[in-house]
Amino acid sequence: MALGLLFYLLGYLEVRVAGARPERFLNLAVANGIYFWDVRWRDGELHLKMGIEAFRRIRPIVHRSRCRVRILRRRGFPFAWRRAAGRRVLLAGGLVLLACFYLLSGFVWFIEVRGLKEVPEEAVLTALARLGLRPGAWKGRIDPDRVGEELPAIIPRLGWAGVYFQGTKAVVEVAERTVLPADRRPEEAPGDIVAAKDGLITHFLVLRGEGLVREGQTVRRGQILVRGMVGPAEGDVPPGDRVSPPLLVRARGVVRARVWYDAYAEVPLRMETPVRTGDAYVRRIVKILGKPVVVSGWRRVPFDDYQVEETIVRPREWRNIAIPVEFKLLRYHKVIRRVDDITQSEAVRRAQVEARRRILEEVPVSAHILKESAQVVQLDRRLVGVRVMLETEEDIGRFRPAGAGAQGRVTEHLGRRRP
């Protein structure tokens, strides 16, 4: 009964009523709105229970009913609390104990790292300590997600880490990266440096590998310049000694060379350019199920010289149902040919610009242009032809992975052209 709980919280009394007519007392009290329960005869007396507040109000009734009322027992929380008062130290001790449990459970006591294969656990624990996660750390100061995100940044061998708390234990789950052996790493793959272009070597510096050319030597495109191999040269091995096989390495070096380029461009002296007059003829076509139907503009195009502009409109697809209708608009623009004559010198200039442009497509940005010359090789009434020659000094070394043939993939090594 909810009322029972209420009375327990407020406190209630067990009362003995003695007198000639205790019923009279009961009826008077009830008439005054007082609530009794558990009314029973016990040893010739009436025992009953009532609330504390009600007890104050029965005083006049007791007089009128000529009964005697005595409190037998005080019950409920307020009395229990008062009784416990004497044992307050004990109570305080219990509360302190609870508080201690709560406080201590807020710390990290253990760290468990799961998923380690090759990375030593100490390294992970040290890194975790740097991120604030160590035994004795206050849990509220640690953001497990952030620690999980930052741990791989400290230990690159870890590809991923996740951190969560299990009570006072911090569980760190990690996944290690698979590391390729040194010679399998792409940036360490063995290979040679070959010439990317024909040229005359001006500077030659071998950083690793075996240089096969000298400064001043002319090389062809694809020729090996630095071989990616180290080992005793043939003459160095004393006879009878065991010859260890040469070690394949990744060749490194700087190979600068003079490179020559040339390109040829022609420009006609008379140029015809179509110019729209503004006249246009419009033809509209509707295509239904692939069959074209001319809606308007079915006559012949009334111009001899024209440019066609086509516009196609398709209805939007609706839920994968394509409506098989298509509108096509053909606009025939009338054009006239404008004839422009240019002077020979202008044509030479334009041809030279064009030839130079073609060359520069081939020249890396890092190249130094040493010499440039232009030569008019053709000049008549119709056109002008110009040949441009360019001499540069640039890095022609390109890395070629071992195993790739002369026709194999040649990755750029140095002197990368900017996009």
Place this chain on the structure above:
Amino acid sequence: MPGAGPRRPSWRQRLAATLEMPKDVIMDLPRVTVLGDLQVTVENHRGVVHYSPERVLVGMNKGRILITGQDLVIGVIHEEELTVTGLLDAITFQRIG
């Protein structure tokens, strides 16, 4: 009881029947709920006339309710309601007037 023969229903009873209202409201009757032989609840009572472990006499409008049994206890008593629990033997109505 004086005045033998079938009793005519009172005007209150007829009013209650006509208006389809609960008779306990119109006629100021106690509503007595019996739970097996364990508990009797009397609503709209007029106080306890007598109480002993074998006999409880509860006042009602124009009469009394006599509850007999063993180890009778007044479980709850307040203005609206009175509950007697124990081992019940009989519930008898005593009409006055």
